[in-house]
Amino acid sequence: MPEVEQAPKLDQALAEVAAEMAERTDRGDVATYIPQLGKVDPKKFGIAAVTNDGRTLVAGDADQAFSIQSISKVFTLTLALGNVGDALWKRVGREPSGNPFNSIVQLEHENGIPRNPFINAGAIVISDILLAGHQPREAIGEILRFIQFLADDETIIIDREVAASERATGYRNFALANYMKSFGNLHHAPELALGVYFHHCAIAMSCRQLAMAGRFLANGGKNPATGHSVVSAERARRIGAMMLTCGHYDGSGDFAFRVGIPGKSGVGGGILGIVPGVASLAVWSPGLNANGNSKLGSIALEKLARMMNWSIFAP
Amino acid sequence: MPEVEQAPKLDQALAEVAAEMAERTDRGDVATYIPQLGKVDPKKFGIAAVTNDGRTLVAGDADQAFSIQSISKVFTLTLALGNVGDALWKRVGREPSGNPFNSIVQLEHENGIPRNPFINAGAIVISDILLAGHQPREAIGEILRFIQFLADDETIIIDREVAASERATGYRNFALANYMKSFGNLHHAPELALGVYFHHCAIAMSCRQLAMAGRFLANGGKNPATGHSVVSAERARRIGAMMLTCGHYDGSGDFAFRVGIPGKSGVGGGILGIVPGVASLAVWSPGLNANGNSKLGSIALEKLARMMNWSIFAP
């Protein structure tokens, strides 16, 4: 395979990727275990890039909001690290799990300490941390306002129907929360931590909004538009490392292998991708692959990263 | 924490790191399950960097050979990919294992397909692939010559005593090999694949030699001195991705989080690190941490990467 000599312009690349994805027929299956998510049109595809030098480029359905689901875990982790610092790592590990996203087996073998903050169990602990000193409603509000702040967009909302749908059917998550509680690794009642969890997963954003919200991770922890620091440069690097090793559940190794940039997926079909020093990306296609990650979203990012020579493993 | 504004010169950084490591008293424990490895002086510390622009810089015991052990898996993977291409991935996965390096549990649950080529089971399958059409002696010779070629150094040898020591005590590896054979995922007799495996793990190299051998991975697949291609740029990126997600056993996430560069460790206390576009690194300190990775080696690379702003997750 000939290696890229010169990367194309980003707007051309996005358009080309979007056009190719529009023709794909094998788009994966839309998640149905949260009934509300099963209603989404599988033919949707959107992509957006916000560059460190201030450009916002989009293609496809980039302005339609979708349920960001687990992508929200990047933002709750960031917020929780701000609140409690590295003490957080006493309650959550930072290793890939080697198991499906909703596995409970690992918790039994490791005394209720989830392997990382991006599997469900880990994110529920993060929600529990964000509850400290708050009512669930306040903690949820804090998370939403943080994401609105990062995206510079106060129109972002929580889809209450999705949150209710998750609560009504989320027995596996209730099991995880109660199980960790039995080890003392939740400080609040399981239903309170889950209340926070279900609501932040139900935040609805467009690709454009999501790429905006991820800017600080592509820019050493600072909002490139204002220069204001969200997190330290070291913390931004570390969150990126965790996205790379754990951001795609039990398909994280494959995503790193194929795409080569830090990313975080959600079962709503979205993926947030970070190209350090260059751009924050968001892609959305509702159909999922066998590991529960957006099928076309993964392929689109693989193509884009190759066209633009964006792999962090490239010279 | 103040972020680095200007990276120091590399030779200064290496000297500073080596000096600091020399003063450390908590150096971890030398591996003793291979009796021959237990004889090594735990006070040794060496570090070497070979830059893409042709410099070789060293500090400490950088010219003393040590047993590279699992670091050799980077080179056998490279060789096997050259032999059979991506068909290799039908027999080995590419996900982090979420288990210790010598775990057999995962194999039972996943039908004898090891999770990645860097855990023992995966590397034994790679050895089996390298046996195709060969006697063990020939396959071992091919591996050694490949590493000599990469390092441009024909003095590199296999330590036969270490190989014999591993064979005499490597019951866990015999178990893994026989177990995979029972699933049909070895094509040769287990003892033949293990013969290759034990010998490539017993290759002895100095930090200088090891950093030389890793040059192609830091330089897009090409030897920076000659410009000759070892692997394609894409394959070099992918091997780097696999090192990052799987290179430190069940401490891979932590290494990515702290150090932020692709690396591969061995129980002999060595680590090979790759800074894409910049340099190939090797560090050696025999004492190990709880995950079986060089304790001071990890700390040294963390310091060096921070000083030089080398994290691949940095802008």
Add this chain to the structure above:
Amino acid sequence: MPEVEQAPKLDQALAEVAAEMAERTDRGDVATYIPQLGKVDPKKFGIAAVTNDGRTLVAGDADQAFSIQSISKVFTLTLALGNVGDALWKRVGREPSGNPFNSIVQLEHENGIPRNPFINAGAIVISDILLAGHQPREAIGEILRFIQFLADDETIIIDREVAASERATGYRNFALANYMKSFGNLHHAPELALGVYFHHCAIAMSCRQLAMAGRFLANGGKNPATGHSVVSAERARRIGAMMLTCGHYDGSGDFAFRVGIPGKSGVGGGILGIVPGVASLAVWSPGLNANGNSKLGSIALEKLARMMNWSIFAP
């Protein structure tokens, strides 16, 4: 060891065993994970036997009520088999678990079907079955009345404080119930099935009452006093077989090996033992061994069975 030639009289044997147990100092630890149970005096010891020929013999604290906990699972299983017959076995297995009583790992690997009705997960499914067409209050009442009927004693009650204590701290059981619900193996809301479960575990009985309640199992399914059939002879045998293979959690094999009679233990320190054709036994000593079974209770039954030549494995 000389084999018994002539068994002593049962009343002498009970007295001898009780006297010996009174002198024991290593009595195990009282369960504390249900706070209410931790308040019991560890020096208590009671034993009772009700023979098929109509005698009731007791020694020690045989008339003091204790929390029967998991022993109640014998009675709920009997009741549920009466309600739904062998269809029950589609939702619960009948194999020993090979895991601690509250393990969740097995459920993940076997799709939410618990291994047997005597581990917690299995008993929660049984509670769910008993809920069919009922309010929890009614189902709890039905269980209590069934046990009162078996023991011919309407004074048996549920200890509401124990039930409340279990509900307040039973996160592991909430996890199990929600986990099975996620597989569709609970038909009612987890908290309803658990409401039934926590209450039947909190039934308080004395050794005398418990031995009375077990009579039908020692007598081919019939109440020996009245001749009325509770279950068929085949079902009585089968419940006995299940007690032998699964009645002592992950110590069932050891209990069969040492004692050799069907038994069911509870973390309150009670054990119900069945000698087919001969007698129903109950023993109580609050301190537990490593497997969560009554330490002195097991030893007492081992001695008694040996003295009376009661092993079902004896000629």
Add this chain to the structure above:
Amino acid sequence: MPEVEQAPKLDQALAEVAAEMAERTDRGDVATYIPQLGKVDPKKFGIAAVTNDGRTLVAGDADQAFSIQSISKVFTLTLALGNVGDALWKRVGREPSGNPFNSIVQLEHENGIPRNPFINAGAIVISDILLAGHQPREAIGEILRFIQFLADDETIIIDREVAASERATGYRNFALANYMKSFGNLHHAPELALGVYFHHCAIAMSCRQLAMAGRFLANGGKNPATGHSVVSAERARRIGAMMLTCGHYDGSGDFAFRVGIPGKSGVGGGILGIVPGVASLAVWSPGLNANGNSKLGSIALEKLARMMNWSIFAP
């Protein structure tokens, strides 16, 4: 179902069972993982009973030898207990495994101590114990002579082709042996312990011979013909208990539930059954059920036990 009032005569019962089994068409699948076993005619069926009062009754192919496979583990356990006594239980547990007969997962979680002597791993440890002070050939000879002695039949032999077939394909057993060796729970080289193991599994016996060999277990440890003691009465009971809880791999609970007598199955399609105080039974039908136990053999024993009212759980 009407309960038996009067048991039929045993010879009639055997004939009736054999006749019914002859008409069955769904006979299960013959084991093929040992190639030599796959050659057996699936239509074979034999049954034999040797009563404590000295009668030998047979039906069907009761005089045709078959590979006893895991049934031999009853005899090697007996022999090893004779050699080392209860010290044996430091190296082997006595709990049901909750896993398939050749599972390796449990060993990793329990430090190389197999759960019981009837799963493969446990029997390999028993073989290792029988090797103490012996060459493999001697240990194998000792086992064979012990079985010949028990059956009072010197014509019993080892099928060397079956032994060779198992050795050539027994990678899973090699894995188990090497795995336990890595934990120090084999004292001899894995291939030596396996040499003993493969040979005792390859002993060929007819139903008549097998029922003869089991007499001591039905008769309190004594040969009923001679009155000579093979093991103590207590040990006979305990071996029976272990057969009941662990004798049919992960179908032991079901066999206890349905049949209700101690039994030990082998993948050759044989089952040894013990009715304490009454008779030793052997049945053979090569086709296996899903748990690896003789399909028709299990059904035949269920019928026979019901007809004769032989369940040890019956009054």
